[in-house]
Amino acid sequence: MSGFDETFDWVVVGSGAGSMSSALVMxxxxxxxxILEKSRWxxxxxAKSGGVIWVPNNRFLKEAGDEDSAQAGIDYLDAICADIPGSSHEKRLTYVNEGSKMIDFLVGQGVELERGSASGFWPDYYDEAPGGCKTSRTVVAKPFDxxxxxxxxxxLRKGFLEVPARLEEGMKLAYVRRDPALKKVKRSLILRTIGTRLTGKHYVTAGAALQGRMLQASLKAGVDIRTESPVSELIVENGKVTGVATVKDGKPWRVGGKLGVxxxxxxxxxxxxxxDKYMPGTRAEWSQTNESDTGDLHVEMERIGGVLAQMDQMVGYQSTLAPGWERAYVTPPAQSLTGKPHAILVDQTGVRFMNEGGSYELYCETMLKRNQAVPAVPSWAILDQQYAEYYQVAGKWIDKKTPKGWLESGYxxxxxxxxxxxxxxxxxxxxLAAxxxxxxxxxxxxxxxxxxxxERAYDEWLGDPYHGPVRALGDIAKGPFYAVPVVPGDVSTYGGVVTDAQGRVVKADGAPIEGLYATGVSSASVMGGVYPGAGASIGPSLTFGYIAAKHAAGLGNEF
Incomplete structure (x- = not known):
């Protein structure tokens, strides 16, 4: 390698979860x-997300005494995922086998993780499929100061829940009107937050906690991390990726990677x-992603021979655009808005067209498909007074006082x-009446x-634990009645370059591009066009970052 201003063994573009798992291995x-990060953070x-990791047969599930196995994990993925360019049985099997090892490795590196649900109930999104889990395969980071x-x-990029509370605890507060005991929990959380701030602490949870802990472990391990360092080119020499072109102190800078990029x-x-090219009808402003999520490296990897696949896929995350949404750090989510009792979703002709529970990815995919035949973007959430008395809409109570501007704006x-x-x-x-x-x-x-x-355990999870006999079903019978629009937002796109089971970027003939690896949503998802459970994008990002580093360093099964 020649002409480089600087050389490292391993160069990573971007600072997401998989970047740091690979860095820790190296x-x-x-x-x-x-690690070269394009943005300031x-x-x-x-870091903006829920920070949930989906991994079958993980240590926390086993510690809780729940039954799971690698075989059940692969049976589940093979049952729901199609064999398409980014997803194959071999890759899915690799994910299942290596994912649990990755979790063990991170814990060994001092990254404090725990089960995503203390109650043990956060089911897979297709839990009725062979190998599906009706308890929880989720893993999260413990709250982090x-x-x-x-x-x-x-x-550290700002999270959406910067309080000393676990993610599950925050989600329970949605039922504060259903359970008086939760008012005490809410007061306790407020006092905890004030107390920690007075003592000079600043706790974050969810994705910011995960990335805060990953950053802490990486810095402790001696990883060089640089912000405001966009990569404009992958440098190829004799068919091998040997480094990148970036900037340092505002000047062009070339960095070599001995083992790869x-x-x-x-x-x-x-x-x-x-x-517009790959998924027409969707909007950037509806996305929960950060401002630098602009696909620069998708284009660059394709330029040097990588093959883009699944580019019409996104991790849909339904949103409701309440007044002021443009200024919000997180677009008001509507994941459970129409999954709770006393609510349904209809298209613009007034017809119901889906199960409003289940996977948010499938929810938005169904909405977009419906829109090809019948206007359905936006669709309408139809609610009644029972709903308004029990649950919030876009973070606001609407039963006694209408939030300012909501009626006037037509929202x-x-x-x-x-x-x-x-x-x-x-x-x-x-x-609509029919x-x-x-x-x-x-x-x-x-x-x-x-x-x-x-009928799915996950539908029940999205419903109301205080409602029965079916948590997800409730009539729409008590006036006044309400409607708000729902759009197919997202938490990420789901397509990218095709990689093999080692995380290597491959060409059209299936041969790997030497020295080039990819993970996260820069690659075509190992899950194909399906979202198996909460954390099904962060889990693969971490795991294939871990796998790629092991392969590049020639570590085999040492880690």
Missing amino acids: RQAGKSVL VGGTT KKELGPWAKK LVNAGGFAQNQAMR LHKADTIEALAASIKVEPAT TVARWNGFVAQGKDEDFHRG
């Missing part, structure tokens, strides 16, 4: 590592031109009858004959 092997979209990072605390630079969710529609509500949202009154009547009939008999909502 440092454990005694290799030098450089470390952590990628992972980011002040432990010292000067790096200011460089790992690309974990995110997806292209913030690039509207690429969205919230409210009427005394279903027919009047239909007229307000420009839907044929008889059609849809609601049919739904109420299903609720009365305890079975959704059209779309089987409530």
